[in-house]
Amino acid sequence: MAHCVFIDGAAGTTGIEIAERLEGREEFDIVRLNEAERKDRDCRRTALNFADFVILCLPDDAARDAVSMIEANSKTRIIDASSAHRTGSGWIYGFPELVGTKAVESARKVSNPGCYPTGFLALVAPLVRAGLLPRSWPYSVHAVSGYSGGGKALIERFGEERDIAFRSYGLSLDHKHLPEMQSKAGLDHAPVFSPAVVPAMRGMIVEVPVPVAAMRNAASPAVLREELSRYYADAPLVRVHRDNPDELLLREGAEATDRLDLFVFGGPDEKAARLVAMLDNLGKGASGAAVQSLNLMAGCDPLAGLRI
Numbered sequence: 407m408a409h410c411v412f413i414d415g416a417a418g419t420t421g422i423e424i425a426e427r428l429e430g431r432e433e434f435d436i437v438r439l440n441e442a443e444r445k446d447r448d449c450r451r452t453a454l455n456f457a458d459f460v461i462l463c464l465p466d467d468a469a470r471d472a473v474s475m476i477e478a479n480s481k482t483r484i485i486d487a488s489s490a491h492r493t494g495s496g497w498i499y500g501f502p503e504l505v506g507t508k509a510v511e512s513a514r515k516v517s518n519p520g521c522y523p524t525g526f527l528a529l530v531a532p533l534v535r536a537g538l539l540p541r542s543w544p545y546s547v548h549a550v551s552g553y554s555g556g557g558k559a560l561i562e563r564f565g566e567e568r569d570i571a572f573r574s575y576g577l578s579l580d581h582k583h584l585p586e587m588q589s590k591a592g593l594d595h596a597p598v599f600s601p602a603v604v605p606a607m608r609g610m611i612v613e614v615p616v617p618v619a620a621m622r623n624a625a626s627p628a629v630l631r632e633e634l635s636r637y638y639a640d641a642p643l644v645r646v647h648r649d650n651p652d653e654l655l656l657r658e659g660a661e662a663t664d665r666l667d668l669f670v671f672g673g674p675d676e677k678a679a680r681l682v683a684m685l686d687n688l689g690k691g692a693s694g695a696a697v698q699s700l701n702l703m704a705g706c707d708p709l710a711g712l713r714i
């Protein structure tokens with residue numbers, strides 16, 4: 407029998423992309439609310455408690471409210487795309503490559519990782535765990551994202567202000583992704599995070615500079631690359647590149663992808679490295695990750711509906 411799935415926030419950027427990935431899949435029946443119902447709490451409450459799986463594609467407060475509407479003894483299992491529960495207890499962090507597929511398969515409540523943390527953690531967490539990068543280093547993260555990362559509001563803004571070439575933000579140094587980056591990588595300090603948006607619909611580049619020669623207990627770039635290759639050898643969505651390109655490009659009209667590409671660039675003297683992740687903020691950074699977790703929770707082909 408098909409599993410019943412309710413996407414709360416189905417009219418938003420992430421929700422639409424999840425529905426596209428589930429289109430035509432026989433394993434799932436999608437519960438749909440019409441325009442008049444989709445923000446009605448009673449209609450949502452009914453759907454939230456009726457569905458086998460609920461995927462929350464809502465702002466944080468609305469996601470918390472949705473969770474509060476699910477009855478304690480309900481059979482409903484939850485995937486929350488918002489940042490409301492990422493470091494919350496009782497929630498499994500929906501990054502199977504880092505937490506293990508089994509943890510996601512059996513979870514009742516999964517919190518989808520943030521888009522920037524997906525890139526940061528994919529690079530740093532396995533290396534810190536392996537003792538090849540120190541926990542105590544004050545890391546920094548530089549990242550650029552396509553404007554769909556900011557949902558409908560930012561898509562609309564970039565549609566109107568066509569002269570924005572680069573938007574640096576997070577300038578108060580309290581970006582909501584910091585707790586997740588620190589805790590899931592097991593770091594002593596939150597990184598200094600410099601996010602920016604460029605006039606491309608989707609895609610992102612997340613970079614962590616590591617001055618290995620100046621760090622205690624840090625391995626060479628070649629060893630870091632080797633460890634990432636080993637760690638992700640059986641991860642079908644993640645590719646660790648051995649042959650580094652001369653440049654990395656985000657393209658305005660980039661196709662959707664659920665892949666995560668990782669690079670370790672090292673200088674000729676191997677004294678420093680640039681760890682770089684490229685991904686689609688709406689792919690492995692949001693909707694693709696939600697479908698990946700749903701596949702595991704529902705016992706389906708782990709790659710069904712994903713674009714790799």
Ligand SMILES: NC(=O)C1=CN([C@@H]2O[C@H](COP(=O)(O)OP(=O)(O)OC[C@H]3O[C@@H](n4cnc5c(N)ncnc54)[C@H](OP(=O)(O)O)[C@@H]3O)[C@@H](O)[C@H]2O)C=CC1
Pocket residue numbers: 414415416417418419420421444445446462463464465466468487488489519520521554555556557558559687688691692
């Ligand atoms: N965009 C991205 O790349 C990523 C997004 N996320 C997270 O996913 C979540 C959704 O983001 P995104 O899709 O980009 O945002 P959007 O703003 O594009 O979509 C949010 C949707 O939620 C609806 N909504 C808001 N409040 C309620 C409510 N109380 N009840 C029902 N529906 C409601 C909105 O309705 P309306 O259409 O009327 O405004 C909208 O359709 C957010 O928490 C975001 O941070 C996570 C990773 C990446």
Ligand SMILES: CC(=O)N[C@@H](CCC(=O)OP(=O)(O)O)C(=O)O
Pocket residue numbers: 487488489519520521522551552553554555556557560583601602603
């Ligand atoms: C470009 C842009 O605005 N990006 C969003 C993050 C998108 C994301 O990962 O969202 P959540 O963590 O909220 O789920 C931001 O910086 O707030």
